[in-house]
Every structure is written in C-alpha cells, then in structure tokens.
Amino acid sequence: MPMKPGTLTAKGQETRRRIVAAAARLMFENGVADTTIEEVRARSGASNSQIYHHFADKAALVRAVIEFQTDAVLEPQQCLFTRLDTMEGLREWRDFAVDRQRELNCRGGCPIASLTSQLAEHDEAARLQLAHSFRRWSAGLQAGIAAMHAKGVLRPGVEPEALATVLLTALQGGLLLAQLNRDTRPLEIALDAALAHIESQLAGPGGR
Known part of the structure; x- marks a missing residue:
C-alpha cells in the first residue's frame, strides 16, 4: 500500500x-501521456518497487506532479505577493514574470497550464486539482490587491478578486x-494592459 508523505522517513521523503x-521533468518535456513509469x-x-511503494499507479504520480509543479511556480512568488499592495509592487511582480521568461528563452510556458491543457478534458480529478492550483495563485495576487x-x-467599489483574475488571465x-x-513582448503587452486597468481604478488622481 503506498505510503503517505507525512509518514515517511527522511530517506523515504527524499526518494x-x-x-x-x-x-515532473519528463511530463514537462514529453507530455503526460508519453511519460512512462519505466x-x-x-x-x-x-x-519499480520504490515507485509503487509511494504511488499506487501513474494517476497517483500525476497528482503528485501537479502539486510539485504548483509549489515550484508559486514559491518564488511568495515574497512578491506580500508587496502587491502598491502599483510599484505590482510592477515588480510583472518584471519578475518577464525576466523569468527571458531566462528561459520563452521556452516551456507555464507548467501548470501545460498540465491543464493535457488533463482537464480527460481526468476530472486532475482538473479539480489544477483548478485549485490556479485558485492558490489567484489568492496570492488577490491578497495584495485586497x-x-x-x-x-x-476605489470603494473595486473587486480585488476580479482584478486578480485580470492579472492571472493576462499572465x-x-x-x-x-x-x-x-519573444517576451506579448507577455509585456498583456501584463502592462492589466496593470493599466488596475491603475485606472485608483482612488486618487491617477484613477480615471
């Protein structure tokens, strides 16, 4: 019977x-369907015995990969989420996203979105888990805007949840x-447009 992560020894956790x-690396490079247990x-x-000690089947491994990729995407942004309560902080987050793509030469796209495109229409459990991953991401953005x-x-009538959705969709x-x-230009244009929309909702002279 596969072991739960919290019950593993340090060696088991590392394995x-x-x-x-x-x-995660193989599924990102080759796709979920074309990645085998072997x-x-x-x-x-x-x-093989170690793999099946931790995962009952490939579906269970896919669930773990979704969690792994979600953490890998969100953890570097955690310190930025705490500074999204100003336009300067939002622009810093925008620059982080653009700079990251430059480092990667715009290859690979978003790991969570890649899994979504492969799994959402064929695996309901995966779809729900991936939807939760995006809610976590949106919540980080929303907290700063809130x-x-x-x-x-x-402005008083602004909905932080809606603005977080605008940012995540643009991204x-x-x-x-x-x-x-x-080319990072489409990303820059999309994020700049989203930030311009948020700036238009400022309560002060900058708002329109």
Whole structure:
C-alpha cells in the first residue's frame, strides 16, 4: 500500500521527492501521456518497487506532479505577493514574470497550464486539482490587491478578486504567446494592459 508523505522517513521523503521531480521533468518535456513509469524509474534512479511503494499507479504520480509543479511556480512568488499592495509592487511582480521568461528563452510556458491543457478534458480529478492550483495563485495576487483596497488606494467599489483574475488571465495568455513567438513582448503587452486597468481604478488622481 503506498505510503503517505507525512509518514515517511527522511530517506523515504527524499526518494519520493526524487521520483516526483523526475516525473515532473519528463511530463514537462514529453507530455503526460508519453511519460512512462519505466522512464521515471530510469530518470530518478529509483526501483519499480520504490515507485509503487509511494504511488499506487501513474494517476497517483500525476497528482503528485501537479502539486510539485504548483509549489515550484508559486514559491518564488511568495515574497512578491506580500508587496502587491502598491502599483510599484505590482510592477515588480510583472518584471519578475518577464525576466523569468527571458531566462528561459520563452521556452516551456507555464507548467501548470501545460498540465491543464493535457488533463482537464480527460481526468476530472486532475482538473479539480489544477483548478485549485490556479485558485492558490489567484489568492496570492488577490491578497495584495485586497490590502491595497483596504488602505483606500483603490476605489470603494473595486473587486480585488476580479482584478486578480485580470492579472492571472493576462499572465497566462501572455505566456502562451511568448512561448509561441519566443519573444517576451506579448507577455509585456498583456501584463502592462492589466496593470493599466488596475491603475485606472485608483482612488486618487491617477484613477480615471
């Protein structure tokens, strides 16, 4: 019976982490459908018995990969989320996203979105988990905007949740076009338009 992560020894946790990291890399490179347990075994250096000790089947491994990729995307942004209560902080987050794509030469796109496109129409459990991943992302954005709203920086009727959705949608669309064009310009345009919309909702002279 597969072990739960919280009940593992330190060595078991490291083996599980290595398996999931290898599976995540392979699924990102080759796609979920074309990634086999045998390839994961070879890439991770784990044995088949170790893999099945941690995961009942490939579907369980996919669930773990979704969690792994979500954490990998969101953790570098955590410190930025705390500064999204100003336009300067929002622009810093925008620059982080653009600079990250430059580092990657606009290859790969968003790992969470990649999994979504492959799984959402064929795996209901995965779809729900991925929807939760995007809600986590949106919540990080929303918290900063809500703080801005609470300080009276934004107009009283503004909905922070809606503005967070605008930002996340602009980011995802921009990432897709940046990947296709191997150019950050579409991402810059999309995020700048989203920030301009937020700026138009300022309560002070900058708002319109």
